[in-house]
Amino acid sequence: MSGVSRRQFNQGLAAVTGGMLATTLPATKAWAQKRAGKGGRVVVIGGGVGGVSVAKIIRQKAPKINVTLVEPRKSYTSCFFSNHYVGGFRSIESLKHSYSAIKSAGIIMVHDYAVSIDHDKKQVLLHGGERLPYDRLVLSPGVSLDYDQIEGYSREAAMVMPHAWQFGEQSRLLRDSLLDMEDGGLVSLVIAKGAENGRSPYAAYERASLIAHYLKSYKPASKLIIFDAKPKFRLQSLYQESWKKYYPGLLEWVSSDTTNGGIMRVDHNTKTLVDGNGQEIKSAVTTIIPKQKAGQIALTAGVTEGDWCPVKPGSFRSALHKDIYVLGDSAQNGNMPRTASAAHSQARVVGNSIIADLANKKRFPARFTNTCWSLLSTNDAIKFGSSFRAGKTEVKLTGSFASTPGEDRAVRQKTYKEAQDWYKTISSDIFSKSNA
Numbered sequence: 001m002s003g004v005s006r007r008q009f010n011q012g013l014a015a016v017t018g019g020m021l022a023t024t025l026p027a028t029k030a031w032a033q034k035r036a037g038k039g040g041r042v043v044v045i046g047g048g049v050g051g052v053s054v055a056k057i058i059r060q061k062a063p064k065i066n067v068t069l070v071e072p073r074k075s076y077t078s079c080f081f082s083n084h085y086v087g088g089f090r091s092i093e094s095l096k097h098s099y100s101a102i103k104s105a106g107i108i109m110v111h112d113y114a115v116s117i118d119h120d121k122k123q124v125l126l127h128g129g130e131r132l133p134y135d136r137l138v139l140s141p142g143v144s145l146d147y148d149q150i151e152g153y154s155r156e157a158a159m160v161m162p163h164a165w166q167f168g169e170q171s172r173l174l175r176d177s178l179l180d181m182e183d184g185g186l187v188s189l190v191i192a193k194g195a196e197n198g199r200s201p202y203a204a205y206e207r208a209s210l211i212a213h214y215l216k217s218y219k220p221a222s223k224l225i226i227f228d229a230k231p232k233f234r235l236q237s238l239y240q241e242s243w244k245k246y247y248p249g250l251l252e253w254v255s256s257d258t259t260n261g262g263i264m265r266v267d268h269n270t271k272t273l274v275d276g277n278g279q280e281i282k283s284a285v286t287t288i289i290p291k292q293k294a295g296q297i298a299l300t301a302g303v304t305e306g307d308w309c310p311v312k313p314g315s316f317r318s319a320l321h322k323d324i325y326v327l328g329d330s331a332q333n334g335n336m337p338r339t340a341s342a343a344h345s346q347a348r349v350v351g352n353s354i355i356a357d358l359a360n361k362k363r364f365p366a367r368f369t370n371t372c373w374s375l376l377s378t379n380d381a382i383k384f385g386s387s388f389r390a391g392k393t394e395v396k397l398t399g400s401f402a403s404t405p406g407e408d409r410a411v412r413q414k415t416y417k418e419a420q421d422w423y424k425t426i427s428s429d430i431f432s433k434s435n436a
């Protein structure tokens, strides 16, 4: 097994597949993939926002390029809007998307797990033993979780204290824990040190709002405490204004100044948390947002520096391997946040760059956007967004906007409606047959 320890491999595999590995590539499809095709071969690892979007763009704009998408799961359950499910605003089924349109778009879908990359032979080694040759490789494997920031937290502990930061099963676990708890219990939302550099930094505070909404509606004697490893957070005044309005006495945010650095240790057997002062807290339900880093395959492939993958800002080509592109959460993307909106926008740049590269077509100047919405209560959402261009060494911010405190009801209701429309549009853009 080149460049990866057995332990790292098993951890990555279990994290991504949840222990359920799908079947490997049928022989006929393997044969189809190995044919170079007139336009060359692109292998994409990761059937999430970034990976599917790139695969579709390349396939639709340059049909001569042979595109293979590697993803172990048989369907995709989005993390974005999973807080809505946790808070009871939508069903888990509404977050689940089939790959059938991807297959019928002419993309070869391989349900397997990429184990390592052979840079010399330009091949991806799959868990099932198959090797996929490529001319250009795209990595969009999301994030891997760094459990080490909080002593006692682990994959096993996450089955009792869910992170709900990857995949549908974890979100389901968190929702079920809330449904099962008795009224009057304490719910703890723990934000680990460094988690703010991971995916969707505002999602932690949206989660707090929507758990509080659930408690207020069904278990009003309960309490939610956010144990933050930071002394302050972005858009704090916006969130705190709404918490005071909707959840007074029910939701409390505790800064790292009070706890001497946040939660340091947990014991999932006794459901106990210990903060930086040594204070013990018994919690009926705990959700922990750990620090994150690039997906395991990116770490294994040697395209990381520190926790993330450095990329060229105009193309998202890896700064370390010229035939590899990295996008989405794994990429070190300058000022861009790690969101579905950003990954989707990066996919257009990566798709166009690869087409320019392989099919000798015009490369467009790289421009990116990101817009995120955060639900606070029924019909009340806020938004924030930014635009970017490729600078010489990093992606540069060119403009930004955000909701402001004190906005009236109609504005917030309109923002909520925009959020619903955005989910519909982006998921159809990614997972339906047309609209690349």
Ligand SMILES: Cc1cc2nc3c(=O)[nH]c(=O)nc-3n(C[C@H](O)[C@H](O)[C@H](O)COP(=O)(O)OP(=O)(O)OC[C@H]3O[C@@H](n4cnc5c(N)ncnc54)[C@H](O)[C@@H]3O)c2cc1C
Pocket (backbone or CB within 6 Å): 016, 045, 046, 047, 048, 049, 050, 051, 070, 071, 072, 073, 076, 078, 079, 080, 081, 082, 083, 112, 113, 114, 115, 140, 141, 142, 143, 164, 165, 166, 199, 200, 203, 295, 296, 297, 327, 328, 329, 330, 338, 339, 340, 341, 342, 343, 371, 372, 373
């Ligand atoms: C609670 C929460 C709420 C969020 N809310 C929002 C929001 O409102 N708006 C927003 O824009 N973003 C939001 N996000 C962030 C968004 O979900 C991510 O930024 C986005 O999914 C990143 O896309 P990606 O392609 O990098 O990774 P993903 O979409 O996670 O896809 C990665 C895929 O790679 C696969 N994979 C991993 N390793 C391998 C391997 N070795 N071989 C094969 N396949 C592999 C995985 O199975 C997975 O399907 C939220 C995130 C969370 C956790």
